[in-house]
Amino acid sequence: MLDTAKTRWHPIAASSDLPFRHVFHAQLLGREFAVWRADDGYVNAWENRCLHRGVRLSIGINDGRELKCQYHGWRYSNRTAGCTYIPAHPADAPARTITNRTYPAVERYGLVWSAEEPVDEVPAVSGLAEGDLLVLRGIPLNAPADLVADRLKDYRFQPSGRLDGAEADVTVEAAGAFSAALCSRDGDAATLAVFFVQPVDSGRSVIRGVLDSRLEGAERLAVLRHHNELLSKLRDTLERDAAQMPAPAPIEPVIERVSPELAEMPEATPHGRKAAIRVQVARKWAAADGIAGFELRPIKGLLPTFQPGAHIDVHMPNGLIRQYSIVNGPGESDSFGIGVKLERDSAGGSSCMHETVREGDVLAISEPRNNFPLRRDAVKTIFVAGGIGITPLIAMAQALKNQDLAFDLHYFAQNEAQLAFPERTGTLGMALKPHLGLSPEQTGAKLREILSGYRPDTHLYLCGPGPMLEAARTIAAELGWPETAVHFEYFKNTKVIDDSSSFEVALARSCMTLTVPAGRTILDVVREAGVDMPSSCEQGACGTCLATVIEGEPDHQDVYLNDAEKRSGTKIMTCVSRAKSARLVLDL
Amino acid sequence: MTQPKCQDPVILNLWHPLAAVSETPAGVVAETVLLEERIGYAVDGAGIGAAWRSRRDLPAGSSIDVAAVADTLPAKIAYGYIWTSLGNPPDDLFPIPEYAEADRRRLNAATMGVNVSAPRAIENFLDMGHFPYVHTDILGAEPHTEVKEYDVEISVDRDEILATRCRFFQPMASTVSTGGADVDYVYRVPHPYCSVLYKSSPVDEARLDVIAIFLQPVDQEHVRAHMMLCVLDDENEDKVIKRFQQTIFGQDKPILENQFPKRLPLDPRAETPIRADKSAIAYRRWLSQKGVTYGVIPAAS
Numbered sequence: 001m002l003d004t005a006k007t008r009w010h011p012i013a014a015s016s017d018l019p020f021r022h023v024f025h026a027q028l029l030g031r032e033f034a035v036w037r038a039d040d041g042y043v044n045a046w047e048n049r050c051l052h053r054g055v056r057l058s059i060g061i062n063d064g065r066e067l068k069c070q071y072h073g074w075r076y077s078n079r080t081a082g083c084t085y086i087p088a089h090p091a092d093a094p095a096r097t098i099t100n101r102t103y104p105a106v107e108r109y110g111l112v113w114s115a116e117e118p119v120d121e122v123p124a125v126s127g128l129a130e131g132d133l134l135v136l137r138g139i140p141l142n143a144p145a146d147l148v149a150d151r152l153k154d155y156r157f158q159p160s161g162r163l164d165g166a167e168a169d170v171t172v173e174a175a176g177a178f179s180a181a182l183c184s185r186d187g188d189a190a191t192l193a194v195f196f197v198q199p200v201d202s203g204r205s206v207i208r209g210v211l212d213s214r215l216e217g218a219e220r221l222a223v224l225r226h227h228n229e230l231l232s233k234l235r236d237t238l239e240r241d242a243a244q245m246p247a248p249a250p251i252e253p254v255i256e257r258v259s260p261e262l263a264e265m266p267e268a269t270p271h272g273r274k275a276a277i278r279v280q281v282a283r284k285w286a287a288a289d290g291i292a293g294f295e296l297r298p299i300k301g302l303l304p305t306f307q308p309g310a311h312i313d314v315h316m317p318n319g320l321i322r323q324y325s326i327v328n329g330p331g332e333s334d335s336f337g338i339g340v341k342l343e344r345d346s347a348g349g350s351s352c353m354h355e356t357v358r359e360g361d362v363l364a365i366s367e368p369r370n371n372f373p374l375r376r377d378a379v380k381t382i383f384v385a386g387g388i389g390i391t392p393l394i395a396m397a398q399a400l401k402n403q404d405l406a407f408d409l410h411y412f413a414q415n416e417a418q419l420a421f422p423e424r425t426g427t428l429g430m431a432l433k434p435h436l437g438l439s440p441e442q443t444g445a446k447l448r449e450i451l452s453g454y455r456p457d458t459h460l461y462l463c464g465p466g467p468m469l470e471a472a473r474t475i476a477a478e479l480g481w482p483e484t485a486v487h488f489e490y491f492k493n494t495k496v497i498d499d500s501s502s503f504e505v506a507l508a509r510s511c512m513t514l515t516v517p518a519g520r521t522i523l524d525v526v527r528e529a530g531v532d533m534p535s536s537c538e539q540g541a542c543g544t545c546l547a548t549v550i551e552g553e554p555d556h557q558d559v560y561l562n563d564a565e566k567r568s569g570t571k572i573m574t575c576v577s578r579a580k581s582a583r584l585v586l587d588l
Numbered sequence: 589m590t591q592p593k594c595q596d597p598v599i600l601n602l603w604h605p606l607a608a609v610s611e612t613p614a615g616v617v618a619e620t621v622l623l624e625e626r627i628g629y630a631v632d633g634a635g636i637g638a639a640w641r642s643r644r645d646l647p648a649g650s651s652i653d654v655a656a657v658a659d660t661l662p663a664k665i666a667y668g669y670i671w672t673s674l675g676n677p678p679d680d681l682f683p684i685p686e687y688a689e690a691d692r693r694r695l696n697a698a699t700m701g702v703n704v705s706a707p708r709a710i711e712n713f714l715d716m717g718h719f720p721y722v723h724t725d726i727l728g729a730e731p732h733t734e735v736k737e738y739d740v741e742i743s744v745d746r747d748e749i750l751a752t753r754c755r756f757f758q759p760m761a762s763t764v765s766t767g768g769a770d771v772d773y774v775y776r777v778p779h780p781y782c783s784v785l786y787k788s789s790p791v792d793e794a795r796l797d798v799i800a801i802f803l804q805p806v807d808q809e810h811v812r813a814h815m816m817l818c819v820l821d822d823e824n825e826d827k828v829i830k831r832f833q834q835t836i837f838g839q840d841k842p843i844l845e846n847q848f849p850k851r852l853p854l855d856p857r858a859e860t861p862i863r864a865d866k867s868a869i870a871y872r873r874w875l876s877q878k879g880v881t882y883g884v885i886p887a888a889s
Binding site: 032048049051052053056059073086090091098255257259260262376378405457 | 711717718720721722730731733734842843846847848849853855857859860861862864
């Protein structure tokens with residue numbers, strides 16, 4: 001009987017089956033896998049179907065950072081398999097819970113190992129030294145793995161140094177349900193061959209052989225040929241014998257159902273102001289004059305999937321919480337990079353990051369949230385960054401660059417030394433356009449030049465200091481840019497918040513009516529009543545605590561919504577905005 | 589009376605297409621497979637067709653008097669195809685009124701075998717989101733990937749799905765246009781295995797070209813797809829018009845054959861829909877409500 005335990009590690013591919021940007025179609029115990037190596041070396045083993053419409057991901061495109069489904073262009077991140085972009089809805093950030101099923105993948109002895117629910121590590125094989133091995137060609141055959149493993153014990157071959165002989169003495173050093181280790185000795189020559197049998201399905205297998213010493217050139221070819229001939233003969237007899245036996249029932253892999261919220265139109269999922277992830281500062285460096293770069297690595301497990309434009313909350317040792325954009329390019333999923341500018345009038349956030357936090361420190365961060373999503377259906381995209389406002393735009397520019405989409409990144413700074421993350425902006429080539437040392441008037445003139453000649457299907461993304469954003473938005477409006485094409489993110493809300501009003505808030509879905517007194521926010525009152533609400537910056541800049549207004553007139557005090565959105569009166573940032581009417585009805 | 593292999597009464601009682609009349613020699617027996625059963629059929633030159641469960645006395649290739657065959661299945665000639673049923677079909681097939689308009693070209697663009705269930709193929713036919721990726725530079729092109737909001741309704745009196753106000757950016761909207769533009773589409777699903785598409789005509793902006801797909805279920809995971817064209821075009825030769833449709837369908841075929849599972853899962857939690865898939869969601873619900881079990885994986889009740 002074939003042992004179909006899901007806890008057992010099996011080889012599913014040879015390392016050489018994963019050449020540059022290939023996607024390999026593997027199968028184990030009836031289940032198909034799409035196996036691919038990202039440019040950073042990470043080996044991904046995923047269930048071989050796109051969650052959207054079930055198309056095999058093994059026919060997808062490995063761009064080195066992400067895997068793109070052939071059917072609708074959905075993109076899935078290296079490591080996490082989380083969906084980062086759905087082209088049919090370019091203005092939406094996909095719910096980060098759209099994640100393909102992943103399996104462990106470990107490279108050992110020149111093979112890629114996996115299991116559905118592995119226990120312990122990939123077994124160590126005595127006599128095989130990593131790096132000094134010769135991996136034989138995988139031999140697929142139509143025979144059950146238990147039969148194949150049993151017959152391999154009778155496999156007879158010559159040691160690598162004595163192929164011309166015929167007198168070798170072969171002993172079985174070890175044998176298991178899916179493996180056999182054989183040693184062939186002839187005179188003073190000896191070779192250990194370890195065979196692993198991959199159970200592809202109930203009636204199909206692959207013999208994966210590994211020899212104990214690396215060879216080069218003609219000698220290598222001769223040894224490979226020797227085993228290829230002998231194993232091919234073994235295959236012929238095994239297949240003949242297997243054909244005489246009753247065919248075993250195929251193994252039906254269970255396809256897991258997607259979560260209930262994904263079955264309907266997905267809604268945003270993050271809640272509260274939580275910092276569930278612990279990261280270590282793996283590296284802290286001067287990303288530019290006055291800007292510290294931080295590389296944050298997870299203490300355990302994988303970081304969640306992020307999209308370009310996303311930010312995280314960083315909970316600092318001094319108790320403050322600040323938002324920083326992730327600067328990573330697509331598929332860079334082993335750590336999050338952020339940039340922190342030392343503010344002269346720091347309330348303690350940036351100075352804590354600059355002065356207190358050191359390499360090796362552990363910080364709590366939130367899941368990435370994307371309230372500044374990047375459309376990728378523009379004919380041309382223009383990014384305008386002022387100072388540290390470069391951070392979300394670097395992530396966006398790298399994403400467009402990876403997809404060969406047209407963009408310019410205009411980067412305004414005082415001088416060359418203040419241009420942050422040169423190792424990242426340097427990869428953007430001519431698309432990077434620094435503008436250094438301009439006065440406010442000169443900046444305005446430059447923006448006029450950049451934004452002149454608006455054409456349909458062009459999108460503008462702005463991030464920088466408040467006065468610069470105000471100027472850029474005004475100029476864009478004057479030059480005919482529609483509000484829907486102008487996207488912006490403020491660092492902070494510098495408006496003085498007037499919280500003197502008092503009003504009633506009715507929560508339509510929760511069937512509650514609450515009173516918001518002067519001095520308190522809608523967000524506070526709603527949370528106190530037990531309704532879960534996500535939030536992040538809590539000053540009307542980041543967009544996380546957005547709610548839909550069903551009735552009543554909002555008193556907008558945020559810098560997240562654009563003017564058209566504010567005029568429409570259908571959305572409100574609950575952390576700072578209030579009501580002009582006596583009553584607001586919210587879709588909560 | 590032999591027991592049919594297909595046990596789904598909804599599917600058994602439908603009309604199913606077998607072949608294009610234009611590609612069937614008159615008065616000669618031909619054979620095909622429908623719902624896992626071998627079927628013999630023939631047409632005469634005068635618009636009469638006959639179909640029967642394949643039998644030895646009527647071998648493929650033999651000459652036959654169509655009007656005189658006994659012990660036959662229901663048969664009908666419609667929209668250029670011969671149709672039959674293994675159950676008790678309704679009198680009429682779903683209407684395509686445009687087919688009667690005299691100035692239209694009516695063609696079978698192709699009949700192609702595809703290793704997929706009929707419902708998966710219907711969903712592909714209804715889908716616009718794949719145009720830039722599968723039909724690159726023909727029906728769509730990056731970066732114009734957005735599927736704009738459209739309307740879907742299940743018409744109760746006509747018992748069909750109707751998707752309207754569908755628009756998608758097409759890089760060369762017609763032979764006379766110099767650039768891309770949004771093209772309008774209307775989709776109908778009047779039969780579990782058939783769909784009809786209406787698309788802006790490049791020749792007459794007031795009228796619509798009609799393209800239909802009629803799927804012949806060979807078994808639960810294999811179909812023969814018959815593609816009917818009913819278009820306004822008096823310039824191009826038949827082969828040019830056909831080749832265009834064959835190219836499109838040839839691009840869909842490898843995608844369809846790599847869908848897993850091959851049968852369409854009706855459990856709402858089997859796959860992840862997005863707003864662009866409204867018509868597919870309606871189609872899956874409609875099949876569930878009808879109680880269709882053939883070619884689908886029914887939702888656990």
